[in-house]
Amino acid sequence: MTSIRDNRLYIGVFSADELLERFGSPLYVYDAATIRERFRVLRDVLIFPDTDLHYACKANTNVAILRLLREEGACIDAVSPGEVYLALYAGFAPDRILFTGNNVTDEEMAYLLAQRILINIDSLSQLERYGRMAPGTDISLRINPDTGSGHHDHCITGGPDSKFGLCLDQLDEIRALSDRSKLQVVGLHAHVGSGILDAEPFMKAVDALLGVVPYFAHLTFVDFGGGFGVPYAPDERPLDIRDFGDRLSSRFRDFCAAYGRLLRLKLEPGRYLVAEAGTLLTRCNTVKTNRLKTFVGVDSGLHHLIRYPLYNAYHEIVNASCVSGELLVYDVCGQICESSDFFTRNRSISCIREGDTLAILNAGAYGFAMSSNYNSRPRPAEVLIDGDKAQLVRRRETFEDLLRSQITD
């Protein structure tokens, strides 16, 4: 959690300035207490006997965070064999990992089968190929419930425009293909989008997915996906998580009672667990003005946090070296040779001087995970703060890392 002391920003017991001095700039900093607290809140609002929270690790795959969530009792939602590899490395048992990939190859399925990972099938093609590879085994189905929601068009993953999942009008074909290969459908899944702050669209998808349950006689779980948003901008209201938990739990309880069988309830939160726990710290090196603007140039950019150029996403930006000073209007930009390389435009921030530390808040989800080496720039280091410890959990990349996978002779 962040706080302000002596007009400086603190993350836990450490000032942002001190963290940059110790670990260098730029730096992703994660607060373990916030991740634990979010996990426990979500777990506690679900009043249902058999519940699994699968951390959607695409949000942040740092192994320290995976281990922390494993210790809390999380399972894993993995969307690539690489994520499965990291989850296994972090100590998750194979039966606590559910794989939900898109356009999955046979080679990828062979890897997952060898690791004994349950696969959530995404298309008729995949179902047919899987049936040939592993007849007589268990599968789960990703259903597109024909409805979607999200903080940006790019983040809507249900409905007719979405490439994800099997369609509601394919249920007969799904059953025929499953029967042909003696596949047991043990789970149903839907994930309709990301950044949802209103329970209503989520509940619509819940109803659509529950409508599919009677088609399959051997189900053991229903997985309603993730997508729970966090407020990024000052005018955004947080999702009423207690109301959401009540609505989902009672809807599922009533459904299971009418259905005559108790199924497991699964969710796949990513952003909700880690977004607010992460801060990107970056140092201002250039303040530059023209007749219209003041540009604040920092030692980071879209290669470290792409959410503003990609989604026009809002991140609170604090001058961590001088939290309350004269408010001036800035465009905060990075080092990348792209005209979209901004963290914000026209934002009032406490007067920034070269050398100041800027804190870009709520950057724990889809921050480092979406980073790149664009412009041949190394990725930043990552630090996990837990109580009075600040532990380096990923070293800063070096120029040698830029050459690591190239064949140069």
Ligand SMILES: Cc1ncc(COP(=O)(O)O)c(C=O)c1O
């Ligand atoms: C299948 C699946 N599950 C869960 C998630 C997690 O979404 P969020 O981080 O919004 O909770 C995603 C995100 O894209 C997803 O594709």
